[in-house]
Amino acid sequence: MLDLVLLEAHAAELRSLLATPDGAEAAAYLLLGRAEIGSDPWSGRRRHRMVSHRAVPVPEEDKVSASGLHVTWSTRSFVRLLKAAEEQGLTLAIVHTHPGSHAFFSDQDDANERDLLRIVGNRSGAGHGFASVVLGGDGSVCARRWTAPATAEPCERVAVVGRGIRLHGLAGGDGDPLLDRQARLFGPTFNGLVRALKVGVVGCGGTGSPTALLLARLGIGHVLLVDDDVVELTNLNRVHGSRRTDVEGRVPKVEVLRREIEAAGLGVEVTTFKGWVGDAAARDALRSCDVVFGCTDDHDGRLFLNRLAYFYGIPVIDMGLRIMPARDGRPYEMAGRVTLAGPGAPCLMCRGLVDPRRAMEEALRRTDPAAYEARKAEAYVLGGGDPAPAVVTFTTETACMAVNELLQALTGFRGDGGMRTGRQRRFDAVEDRATTCTPRAGCEVCAGTGLWGRGDVLPFLYRAG
Numbered sequence: 001m002l003d004l005v006l007l008e009a010h011a012a013e014l015r016s017l018l019a020t021p022d023g024a025e026a027a028a029y030l031l032l033g034r035a036e037i038g039s040d041p042w043s044g045r046r047r048h049r050m051v052s053h054r055a056v057p058v059p060e061e062d063k064v065s066a067s068g069l070h071v072t073w074s075t076r077s078f079v080r081l082l083k084a085a086e087e088q089g090l091t092l093a094i095v096h097t098h099p100g101s102h103a104f105f106s107d108q109d110d111a112n113e114r115d116l117l118r119i120v121g122n123r124s125g126a127g128h129g130f131a132s133v134v135l136g137g138d139g140s141v142c143a144r145r146w147t148a149p150a151t152a153e154p155c156e157r158v159a160v161v162g163r164g165i166r167l168h169g170l171a172g173g174d175g176d177p178l179l180d181r182q183a184r185l186f187g188p189t190f191n192g193l194v195r196a197l198k199v200g201v202v203g204c205g206g207t208g209s210p211t212a213l214l215l216a217r218l219g220i221g222h223v224l225l226v227d228d229d230v231v232e233l234t235n236l237n238r239v240h241g242s243r244r245t246d247v248e249g250r251v252p253k254v255e256v257l258r259r260e261i262e263a264a265g266l267g268v269e270v271t272t273f274k275g276w277v278g279d280a281a282a283r284d285a286l287r288s289c290d291v292v293f294g295c296t297d298d299h300d301g302r303l304f305l306n307r308l309a310y311f312y313g314i315p316v317i318d319m320g321l322r323i324m325p326a327r328d329g330r331p332y333e334m335a336g337r338v339t340l341a342g343p344g345a346p347c348l349m350c351r352g353l354v355d356p357r358r359a360m361e362e363a364l365r366r367t368d369p370a371a372y373e374a375r376k377a378e379a380y381v382l383g384g385g386d387p388a389p390a391v392v393t394f395t396t397e398t399a400c401m402a403v404n405e406l407l408q409a410l411t412g413f414r415g416d417g418g419m420r421t422g423r424q425r426r427f428d429a430v431e432d433r434a435t436t437c438t439p440r441a442g443c444e445v446c447a448g449t450g451l452w453g454r455g456d457v458l459p460f461l462y463r464a465g
């Protein structure tokens with residue numbers, strides 16, 4: 001299986017690079033990162049995902065001719081970029097427009113690309129290849145990958161991802177009467193879209209449990225649940241679906257939610273990972289997702305998701321609750337927050353939502369519990385302190401805010417512009433506002449674009465340890 005994630009920033013760059021005043025076709029290049037997924041957790045099949053990393057114009061001197069029906073350019077820049085791509089573990093893609101039509105591959109495209117494949121085969125040998133992307137005049141996109149000596153594999157879909165999420169190449173709408181009422185609002189193609197989506201939920205506690213159950217009710221076709229914990233007595237006040245018998249049975253939170261979703265019979269395929277989100281065994285599942293909800297208060301986990309979002313073009317909709325003693329007469333200040341991380345949005349580090357010291361301590365506790373306890377005894381680590389307060393109505397409302405951001409990304413029900421990068425709702429003050437931040441100068445994931453769509457690298461996400 002093959003698919004392409006095209007970052008909105010690159011899609012916009014290509015559209016402006018390729019706009020021609022006379023309606024002629026035009027061409028450019030894309031360098032693509034790769035995600036080699038050994039086993040997609042829902043299908044069990046191998047998946048190769050390509051993610052846009054950088055757009056590159058065709059040099060003026062290489063342009064030969066173009067009309068409304070063709071575009072021709074010299075292969076000099078192709079050969080040069082092919083070499084650069086291979087050295088960096090990237091895939092080179094040619095991109096061209098069909099200004100007067102829907103995106104498709106023409107007979108002429110087939111012939112041209114077979115010629116390019118011969119060049120690749122001669123230079124690099126069998127097993128090497130390149131990709132091809134067509135942008136239609138109506139906004140549609142299609143893509144495929146050629147591998148020497150002879151095969152072209154179509155992308156089953158192209159996701160254009162940023163503050164919005166658009167899937168190209170889906171089969172027609174889903175006429176399932178089970179989801180009829182929402183199709184009446186969002187239109188006949190909405191249910192096919194949610195059925196095709198793969199959504200991760202990291203953390204299955206106070207905010208993660210309502211998030212997972214809301215996604216299931218929306219008919220999201222594929223849900224991944226990630227959490228390391230079992231249900232404890234103090235979770236019963238807010239973890240949806242949990243029962244007293246789960247406490248006695250030490251049932252993992254991911255299994256509680258799987259049981260509840262499957263029992264509802266909504267046609268949702270659930271897959272679970274019981275463990276820490278950054279564990280190598282979770283990588284195939286996470287890299288298969290289209291979007292991930294961050295519902296954890298684990299700082300190291302949030303740091304990990306933060307990088308994943310930019311390297312793979314997988315938007316992370318992170319959420320949290322802040323309850324603290326207030327000033328001005330109210331006993332508490334209570335706020336729910338939803339923060340988008342991913343290419344085009346400031347990252348969670350720049351937002352001040354990750355405490356690097358706590359992230360380091362959590363990593364130590366996970367990898368060397370004895371050393372962690374020793375340092376805790378000597379008061380060198382902050383430790384957990386008292387458990388944070390938590391009330392089900394506030395955790396659940398925060399989850400609703402977060403899932404509504406996904407709906408906004410899919411449908412634009414609040415208007416254009418996609419998801420807000422930050423929202424905060426004050427429960428004590430009845431106040432809802434957008435929050436923004438400027439990336440820290442030099443932030444490697446969000447201030448520059450160098451790591452966007454970089455895909456697989458060693459070590460994973462360039463993270464030590």
Ligand SMILES: [Zn+2]
Nearest residue numbers: 096098106109
């Ligand atoms: Zn063409």
Ligand SMILES: [Zn+2]
Nearest residue numbers: 347350443446
């Ligand atoms: Zn940043």
